[in-house]
Amino acid sequence: MARGGYTYIMTNKPRGVLYIGVTADIAARAEQHRNGTGSAFCKRYGLAQLVLVEPHDDITLAIVREKALKAWKREWKIRLIEESNPDWRDMADLIL
Numbered sequence: 153m154a155r156g157g158y159t160y161i162m163t164n165k166p167r168g169v170l171y172i173g174v175t176a177d178i179a180a181r182a183e184q185h186r187n188g189t190g191s192a193f194c195k196r197y198g199l200a201q202l203v204l205v206e207p208h209d210d211i212t213l214a215i216v217r218e219k220a221l222k223a224w225k226r227e228w229k230i231r232l233i234e235e236s237n238p239d240w241r242d243m244a245d246l247i248l
Contacts (some may be wrong), residue, residue, distance in 0.1 A: 157214030159221060161204040161233060162194055166240035169197045170229055174218040176211055178202075182244040202244040204233050 158178040162171040162185055171194050175181035184190035186200045193201070208214040222228065233240065 157208050157211035159204075159206045159214050159217045159222075160202060161198040161229065162190075163201050163203050163240070164198045165201070167213065167230060169199060170226070171197075171199045171220055172229075174211075174214045178205055179247045181188050182247065186244065201240070201242045202242045202247075203237050203240050203242070205243050205247075 155176055157173065157176050158181075159174050159175060160178060160181070162173065163169060171191065173181065173191070181190060182202045185194045185202070188195040188200075206214075206217060208217065221232075224232075237243065
C-alpha cells in the first residue's frame with residue numbers, strides 16, 4: 153500500500169534562503185528543522201519557518217514534486233509561496 157507524503161519549503165525570513173524537502177510526517181520534520189536537527193543546510197542558515205506544504209497521496213509523487221521544485225527558478229518558488237501564503241507566516245504553528 154502506498155504511503156502519502158509532503159513537499160515543503162522552509163525559510164529564515166520572507167524572501168530569504170529557501171530549502172525544499174520531502175517527508176512522510178510533516179509535523180515531525182518541521183519540529184526537527186526548528187530544533188536544528190532537520191538538515192545541515194537548514195541549521196547553517198537558520199531555516200526554521202515552514203512557509204509551504206503540499207500534501208501528496210503517494211510519497212513517490214512527493215519526491216517527483218520535490219525534484220521539480222528544486223529545478224524551478226527562485227522567482228517561481230517565491231511566487232508559489234506567495235500565492236498560498238502571502239504573509240509568509242509559519243505554517244508549523246498550524247500543525248504542531
